[in-house]
Amino acid sequence: xxxxxxxxxxxxxxxxxxxxxxxxxxxxxPPERATGTLELWQELAPxxxxxxxxxxxxxxxALLTALALLCAALAWLGPxxxxxxxxRAWTCVVDRSPSMGLPLAPGAGxxxxxxxxxxAEAWLAENAASDERVRWLAPERAxxxxxxxxxxxGDWLEPETDGAEPERGEPVWERHDRPGTLWLTDRAxxxxxxxxxxxxxxxxxxxxxxxxxxxxxxxxxxxxxRTEARPRSFAVLVREAAPGRLPPVLERMLTAWxxxxxxxxxxxxxxxxxxxxxxxxxxxxxxELALARDGWQATGTVARRAAAPDPAEAALRPxxxxxxxxxxxxxEHAAVxxxxxxxxxxxGALSEPAGDPAxxxxxxxxxxxxxxxxxxxxxxxxxRLAAGEALVAPGEDAAPEAARGRDAGSDLGPYLDAGLALAxxxxxxxxxxxARATDRRAGGRPPVEPWRSRRRxxx
Amino acid sequence: xxxxxxxxxxxxxxxxPDFLARVGRLIDRLASQRERREGDGRARLFxxxxxxxxxxxxxxxxxxxxLDWNLLARLGRPFVRVAAREASEHWxxxxxTSASMGVGxxxxxxxxxxxxxxxxxxxxxxxxxxxxWLSGGARPLALEKRVGLAPWMRALEGARASGRxxxxxxxxxxxxxxxxxxxxxxGDLLDLEPPAAAALARPSRELFLxxxxxxxxxxxxxxxxxxWVDAEGGGARELxxxxxxxxxxxxxxxxxxxxxxxxxxxxxxxxxxWTSDTPFETLVRExxxxxx
Numbered sequence: 001x002x003x004x005x006x007x008x009x010x011x012x013x014x015x016x017x018x019x020x021x022x023x024x025x026x027x028x029x030p031p032e033r034a035t036g037t038l039e040l041w042q043e044l045a046p047x048x049x050x051x052x053x054x055x056x057x058x059x060x061x062a063l064l065t066a067l068a069l070l071c072a073a074l075a076w077l078g079p080x081x082x083x084x085x086x087x088r089a090w091t092c093v094v095d096r097s098p099s100m101g102l103p104l105a106p107g108a109g110x111x112x113x114x115x116x117x118x119x120a121e122a123w124l125a126e127n128a129a130s131d132e133r134v135r136w137l138a139p140e141r142a143x144x145x146x147x148x149x150x151x152x153x154g155d156w157l158e159p160e161t162d163g164a165e166p167e168r169g170e171p172v173w174e175r176h177d178r179p180g181t182l183w184l185t186d187r188a189x190x191x192x193x194x195x196x197x198x199x200x201x202x203x204x205x206x207x208x209x210x211x212x213x214x215x216x217x218x219x220x221x222x223x224x225x226r227t228e229a230r231p232r233s234f235a236v237l238v239r240e241a242a243p244g245r246l247p248p249v250l251e252r253m254l255t256a257w258x259x260x261x262x263x264x265x266x267x268x269x270x271x272x273x274x275x276x277x278x279x280x281x282x283x284x285x286x287x288e289l290a291l292a293r294d295g296w297q298a299t300g301t302v303a304r305r306a307a308a309p310d311p312a313e314a315a316l317r318p319x320x321x322x323x324x325x326x327x328x329x330x331x332e333h334a335a336v337x338x339x340x341x342x343x344x345x346x347x348g349a350l351s352e353p354a355g356d357p358a359x360x361x362x363x364x365x366x367x368x369x370x371x372x373x374x375x376x377x378x379x380x381x382x383x384r385l386a387a388g389e390a391l392v393a394p395g396e397d398a399a400p401e402a403a404r405g406r407d408a409g410s411d412l413g414p415y416l417d418a419g420l421a422l423a424x425x426x427x428x429x430x431x432x433x434x435a436r437a438t439d440r441r442a443g444g445r446p447p448v449e450p451w452r453s454r455r456r457x458x459x
Numbered sequence: 460x461x462x463x464x465x466x467x468x469x470x471x472x473x474x475x476p477d478f479l480a481r482v483g484r485l486i487d488r489l490a491s492q493r494e495r496r497e498g499d500g501r502a503r504l505f506x507x508x509x510x511x512x513x514x515x516x517x518x519x520x521x522x523x524x525x526l527d528w529n530l531l532a533r534l535g536r537p538f539v540r541v542a543a544r545e546a547s548e549h550w551x552x553x554x555x556t557s558a559s560m561g562v563g564x565x566x567x568x569x570x571x572x573x574x575x576x577x578x579x580x581x582x583x584x585x586x587x588x589x590x591x592w593l594s595g596g597a598r599p600l601a602l603e604k605r606v607g608l609a610p611w612m613r614a615l616e617g618a619r620a621s622g623r624x625x626x627x628x629x630x631x632x633x634x635x636x637x638x639x640x641x642x643x644x645x646g647d648l649l650d651l652e653p654p655a656a657a658a659l660a661r662p663s664r665e666l667f668l669x670x671x672x673x674x675x676x677x678x679x680x681x682x683x684x685x686x687w688v689d690a691e692g693g694g695a696r697e698l699x700x701x702x703x704x705x706x707x708x709x710x711x712x713x714x715x716x717x718x719x720x721x722x723x724x725x726x727x728x729x730x731x732x733w734t735s736d737t738p739f740e741t742l743v744r745e746x747x748x749x750x751x
Binding site for chain 1: 465467468498556559560561567591625647649675676682683684685686687688689690691693694695696698699704707708711712715
C-alpha cells in the first residue's frame with residue numbers, strides 16, 4: 001500500500017507537530033513551585049525520572065496538541081491510498097483499418113501498424129512497470145490481456161484487407177477515451193481525445209488501385225485517377241449443407257447476377273471468392289411465413305440453423321437480418337442474414353415472388369453488391385492518402401487510474417479528510433479538558449478529612 | 460542554584476476590611492449555639508466564668524478535687540463537675556512564621572493569622588488572657604482587652620513568612636507556658652515531630668494542633684515536570700509529576716499525617732489538617748464544636 005495525497009503542497013504542515021514539541025521543549029521550562037514538603041518529594045525522587053529525564057518528557061496536553069496538529073496536517077494533505085501492489089492495467093486500442101497495413105512510405109519495409117506499435121511499446125517500456133498488464137483491443141477481435149512487452153499475435157493485429165469498407169477496422173475511439181488507454185493508429189482520429197494517449201505512425205501517401213471489378217481497375221496515382229482494363233477472376237461461392245438446398249428462384253437470380261457482373265458461380269472454395277452464399281442445415285421449421293421487401297412479396301418456410309454458429313465469431317462479426325418472415329400469429333423469424341462477404345440463407349423453400357419480378361432481382365442485387373468483398377490490393381482512396389507526421393501524445397493523465405489512486409481510496413478521500421479533521425478537533429478538546437482536569441485536580445479532590453483526631457467528648 | 464531564590468507566593472498577611480465583622484458574627488453565632496446547647500447538661504469548651512455547666516465521666520489522671528462524690532455514692536460511677544473556665548484563664552497561641560508558611564494562595568500564614576486573631580477575639584469574649592507567640596522570635600504579644608486587637612492585627616500584618624524558625628524553635632520556650640490552660644499550635648507542623656508537640660500536653664491543659672498546608676502540598680496535581688523548591692532554602696528537586704508520583708507523594712504525606720493523628724490521640728490533643736484556602740470560620744467552628 002503506497003500513499004498519495006490530494007494536496008502535496010501542504011506537505012510542510014507535517015512538520016508542525018515537531019516544531020510545536022520543539023517549542024514546548026525550549027520555552028515551557030518546568031514551573032517552579034515553593035513547598036514545605038520538599039523532603040517528601042526527595043524521598044520519592046529515586047523512583048521517579050528527574051532532571052534531564054523529566055525535561056525530556058512532554059506533558060499529556062502537549063502530546064495531544066501535537067497529535068491534533070498531525071491530524072490537521074494530514075487532513076490538509078488529503079492522504080489517498082493507492083493500491084500499488086495491484087498491477088496497473090493499461091489498454092492499447094489498435095486501429096485495424098486497411099491503411100494500417102500500408103507501408104510507412106513507398107518502398108519502406110515497415111508498415112504503419114508496426115510503427116505505431118513500436119512507438120507505443122517504447123513508451124510503455126518507460127512508463128509501465130514490468131509486472132503490469134496490457135489489454136489489447138481492436139475491432140472484430142477478442143480482447144487480449146498480455147504482460148507488458150508482449151505483442152499480440154500477427155493474425156490478431158492484421159489490418160482489414162477489405163478496402164471497400166475501411167471504417168470497419170477503425171475503433172470507435174470515443175468509447176476508449178480513458179486514462180491508461182493508448183490509441184494506436186496512423187493519423188489523429190477526429191474524435192476528441194481527453195484522457196487517452198495517442199500514438200500515430202503517420203505515413204506517406206501510397207498510390208494504387210482504389211476500385212476494381214472483373215473487367216476494369218481504377219488506379220490512384222500522382223494525385224489523379226486512371227482506369228485500367230485489367231480482367232480479373234472473381235467467384236461467388238454457394239456453400240450448401242446438401243445439394244439443391246438453395247431455393248430455385250434464388251439460384252436463377254444468382255446465376256443472372258453473376259453473369260451480369262462477370263463473376264463465376266462456384267460450389268467449392270477458391271482463392272478469388274469475394275462472396276459466400278451459405279445455406280446451412282436447418283432444423284425446426286417455423287411454418288410458412290410471409291416474406292416481403294423492397295416491393296416484392298413471397299411465401300416461404302424458415303427454420304433455425306441446425307448447428308449454432310461460433311459465438312465468438314458471431315459476436316465479433318454479426319450478421320444483419322436482411323429478410324424477415326412474418327408468421328400469421330405476428331411472430332418474426334430471420335430468413336436471410338448478411339454481413340460483409342457472407343450471405344446466410346435460412347429459407348427451406350421460397351415461392352415465386354408476386355408482382356414485378358424486376359423488383360425481386362433489384363432487391364437481391366443490392367444485397368449482393370453490398371456484401372461483396374473488395375478485390376485484393378484495392379483500397380479506398382482515403383486510405384491511400386498521406387497520414388501526416390508521426391505523433392506521440394501520451395497525455396497528462398495517460399497512466400491508468402489505479403496508478404494515481406483513483407480507485408476506492410479516492411472515493412473515500414473526502415470522508416478520510418473529514419475524519420482526520422474531526423480527530424484533530426477531538427484531540428484539541430481532550431487536551432484542553434485534560435489540562436483543565438489537571439488544574440482542577442488539586443482543587444476538586446477533597447483534602448484529608450480535617451480533624452482526624454478528636455478529643456473524646458465528655459459524657 | 461541557577462535560578463536563585465524563589466519568591467514565595469504569599470509571604471505576608473493582609474486582613475480584609477470586613478474581617479473583624481466576620482469575627483464578630485462568628486462569635487455571636489457560637490454564643491447562640493452555646494445557649495441552645497446548655498440545656499442538655501453537656502460541658503462546653505468555651506463556657507463563661509465559673510458557672511456549673513454539667514457533668515462528664517472521670518478520666519484517669521484527672522484532679523480528684525473535680526470529682527462529684529455525691530454522684531459517685533449514688534451511681535457508683537465517677538463523674539466530674541464541669542464548670543465554665545475562669546475569667547483569668549490563660550490561652551497561648553503559637554504561630555509559625557517560617558518561610559514555608561508563605562506557600563499557597565492564600566498563604567498558610569494568612570490563614571494562620573486569621574485563625575490566631577479569631578481565637579484571640581474568642582478568648583476575649585471568654586474573659587481569657589491571650590498571648591501570641593510568633594516563631595520568628597518577636598516578643599509575645601498579650602491581649603486582655605478588646606482594644607488590644609488592633610495592635611495584635613498590626614503585629615500580624617507586619618509579620619513575614621521568612622527564615623527557618625518554625626514552631627520547633629518555640630519548643631525551647633515551652634517552660635514559659637506556665638499555667639496556660641489552652642495552647643494552640645498553628646502552622647504547617649512540618650518542622651516538628653509529633654512527640655515533641657505532644658510533650659506540651661498536661662492534664663490541666665488542652666492542646667490544639669492546627670496544621671495548615673497549601674492545597675498543592677496536600678494534593679499535588681499530576682502536571683508533568685515541576686521544579687520543587689524548598690521555601691526555606693533547603694534545596695530543589697525537579698520531578699515528573701504524574702498520577703503515580705502524586706499518589707506516592709500523598710501516600711508518604713498521609714503516613715506523616717497519620718502519625719500526627721495517632722500521637723494527638725494519645726495525649727488527648729486535638730489535631731486537624733486544613734488547606735490554606737479554608738475559611739477561618741470553619742476552623743474556629745470545628746474547634747468550638749469538637750473540642751472537649
